[in-house]
Amino acid sequence: MVLVFVETENGKVRKAALEAVYYGYLTAQKLGTSCEALLLGNAEDATSLGLYGATLVHQSDSISFNFFDTQVYSAAIAQAAKKLEASVVILSHSSNGKSLIGHIAYLLDAGSVSAAIDIPETDKGFSVRKGVYSSKALVNIEINTPIKVVSVLGNSLQISVIGSNVEVQPVALDVLQPGIKVLSVDKLQSNVTPLPEAERVVSGGRGLKGPENWGIVEELADVLHATTACSRPVSDADWRPHHEHVGQTGIAIRPNLYIAIGISGAIQHLAGVNNSKTIVVINKDPEAPFFKSANYGVVGDLFDVVPKLTAAIKNLNA
Amino acid sequence: MKLLVCISKTPDTTAKIAFNGDNTKLETAGITFIMNPYDEWYALVKAIEIQEKWGGSVSVLHVGPSENDSIIRKALAIGATDAYRIDTEAVSADQVAFQMASFIKQHAFDIIFTGKETIDYNGAEVGGRMAAQLNLPFISFASHLDIVAENEAIVKRDMEGGTETIQVNTPFVISAAKGMAEQRIPNMKGIMTAKSKPLNVVTPQEYSPKISIVSHELPPAKKAVQYIDPENMAELARLLREEAKVI
Numbered sequence: 001m002v003l004v005f006v007e008t009e010n011g012k013v014r015k016a017a018l019e020a021v022y023y024g025y026l027t028a029q030k031l032g033t034s035c036e037a038l039l040l041g042n043a044e045d046a047t048s049l050g051l052y053g054a055t056l057v058h059q060s061d062s063i064s065f066n067f068f069d070t071q072v073y074s075a076a077i078a079q080a081a082k083k084l085e086a087s088v089v090i091l092s093h094s095s096n097g098k099s100l101i102g103h104i105a106y107l108l109d110a111g112s113v114s115a116a117i118d119i120p121e122t123d124k125g126f127s128v129r130k131g132v133y134s135s136k137a138l139v140n141i142e143i144n145t146p147i148k149v150v151s152v153l154g155n156s157l158q159i160s161v162i163g164s165n166v167e168v169q170p171v172a173l174d175v176l177q178p179g180i181k182v183l184s185v186d187k188l189q190s191n192v193t194p195l196p197e198a199e200r201v202v203s204g205g206r207g208l209k210g211p212e213n214w215g216i217v218e219e220l221a222d223v224l225h226a227t228t229a230c231s232r233p234v235s236d237a238d239w240r241p242h243h244e245h246v247g248q249t250g251i252a253i254r255p256n257l258y259i260a261i262g263i264s265g266a267i268q269h270l271a272g273v274n275n276s277k278t279i280v281v282i283n284k285d286p287e288a289p290f291f292k293s294a295n296y297g298v299v300g301d302l303f304d305v306v307p308k309l310t311a312a313i314k315n316l317n318a
Numbered sequence: 319m320k321l322l323v324c325i326s327k328t329p330d331t332t333a334k335i336a337f338n339g340d341n342t343k344l345e346t347a348g349i350t351f352i353m354n355p356y357d358e359w360y361a362l363v364k365a366i367e368i369q370e371k372w373g374g375s376v377s378v379l380h381v382g383p384s385e386n387d388s389i390i391r392k393a394l395a396i397g398a399t400d401a402y403r404i405d406t407e408a409v410s411a412d413q414v415a416f417q418m419a420s421f422i423k424q425h426a427f428d429i430i431f432t433g434k435e436t437i438d439y440n441g442a443e444v445g446g447r448m449a450a451q452l453n454l455p456f457i458s459f460a461s462h463l464d465i466v467a468e469n470e471a472i473v474k475r476d477m478e479g480g481t482e483t484i485q486v487n488t489p490f491v492i493s494a495a496k497g498m499a500e501q502r503i504p505n506m507k508g509i510m511t512a513k514s515k516p517l518n519v520v521t522p523q524e525y526s527p528k529i530s531i532v533s534h535e536l537p538p539a540k541k542a543v544q545y546i547d548p549e550n551m552a553e554l555a556r557l558l559r560e561e562a563k564v565i
């Protein structure tokens with residue numbers, strides 16, 4: 001059985017978790033087994049995990065799950081995997097998933113691959129593909145242990161509805177006491193999709209000249225329902241918050257659409273965004289290296305071009 | 319406080335990546351190797367800042383052959399007290415974590431630092447694996463760390479769309495992200511004293527890795543860019559909808 005750990009937020013299943021379930025479903029199909037989901041805590045829409053391929057949702061609730069503690073969550077997930085006899089455990093490659101993967105794999109004496117971008121190859125063994133060297137290359141990794149743990153990179157596969165609502169069943173687990181204490185959780189604007197999950201991203205660089213000019217970036221992001229990002233010098237100068245910094249030393253993303261405004265396209269920037277499906281580059285310098293990685297390029301003054309693009313998209317939507 | 323920083327070796331960020339004949343190993347000719355930036359800029363510098371304020375020592379720990387000593391010496395030049403190198407090739411996250419946790423078990427460290435991930439395998443697995451083996455709390459992607467008492471820390475952790483503030487008692491494992499500290503460039507005195515600081519070589523444990531590399535590939539080449547007249551943004555909007563189908 002393939003067991004998928006489902007992350008929740010504000011009492012609902014996260015988008016990244018739906019992708020993980022669908023990935024689990026496709027993996028289970030290949031292995032000729034079933035895909036089941038594991039929920040720690042509550043989610044009002046848990047039954048809908050069946051739509052994306054889970055045949056059953058196991059749920060365990062405890063006040064220890066109210067806040068995220070790697071030890072508590074890993075122990076519970078590993079215990080559920082053993083009890084339910086899972087051969088594969090799937091996680092989302094989110095900030096919590098990244099904390100969990102090594103921990104769970106150790107507890108299960110399992111080999112693991114994080115940030116998978118494709119369904120495992122199971123013809124000869126169990127090999128998983130991921131990006132390495134900040135996406136400058138891909139690698140296929142064979143997991144040599146009976147139990148396998150894999151985390152799925154966001155936006156790696158197009159999910160579709162393949163089933164119907166399923167039952168949520170309690171599973172009894174011995175839950176640890178947290179070893180840390182979460183004092184507070186500060187959320188940014190909750191109506192904006194977080195960068196790693198965003199399908200559309202509008203990103204600004206030093207070409208914008210200063211934080212006071214970000215209005216045109218935000219307006220474009222607004223009409224596209226996109227999330228905003230920035231280059232490293234921009235966040236280093238505190239023009240924009242650190243969590244918007246994308247690239248090799250920032251967040252690596254792979255949205256369907258990445259619009260780069262006034263960004264030169266340095267190798268370290270490209271490393272974090274090059275896997276975006278469609279890249280639009282707006283830059284006044286025709287020699288800017290970013291154009292080599294772009295699908296669509298606009299050579300022009302961003303202060304002139306960006307408002308025009310925003311207006312054109314508004315027109316198209318009207 | 320006794321602090322430990324786990325450091326890894328990665329290709330320089332500008333390195334052009336290629337592989338050997340059967341695509342299993344990185345072609346290292348012409349590549350400059352550096353200390354993984356998260357380990358150096360954030361984990362190591364933060365540990366040194368804590369030591370400067372609270373006293374104690376900062377040890378660095380590396381898994382790799384002696385040819386990597388230059389990276390360890392750099393960490394000593396930046397300000398680490400001493401170093402340990404586990405004398406075996408690093409082949410997988412599970413192997414590296416196992417070797418380091420086995421070493422750490424025999425020493426009492428208060429805080430064990432890693433970078434949030436390496437910029438080569440981008441796995442982010444080592445910290446979690448070590449914490450599990452050592453049965454310690456693990457806080458990942460920490461952007462702030464304040465020691466508030468000899469055995470107590472307040473940590474801020476980045477996550478999708480927000481930040482958590484966490485209280486934790488030592489010992490614990492932490493992975494460092496941007497915000498934690500500012501990069502330090504080693505000065506001449508640091509470089510000179512680094513030469514005489516202890517670099518201890520540790521014998522590795524028996525271990526068989528749980529994964530193996532089948533092959534590497536380079537991503538498919540991108541199609542040539544299509545230029546759009548800056549006066550005709552309606553055309554770009556149309557292409558994004560009809561051709562790329564992304565809006």
Ligand SMILES: Cc1cc2nc3c(=O)[nH]c(=O)nc-3n(C[C@H](O)[C@H](O)[C@H](O)COP(=O)(O)OP(=O)(O)OC[C@H]3O[C@@H](n4cnc5c(N)ncnc54)[C@H](O)[C@@H]3O)c2cc1C
Pocket residue numbers: 204205206207208230231232233234245246247248249250261262263264265266267268269272282283284285288300301302303331355
């Ligand atoms: C180890 C290391 C790690 C790094 N990691 C990252 C990382 O993770 N992410 C990252 O982004 N960078 C990273 N960098 C920095 C990177 O090398 C570049 O310096 C950085 O990406 C440049 O940012 P930028 O494109 O915003 O600025 P610049 O390179 O200054 O480019 C600004 C661009 O704006 C254009 N422009 C200016 N005015 C206008 C206008 N009016 N209209 C249109 N275009 C205009 C210019 O032509 C230029 O191309 C790293 C560097 C190192 C050494």
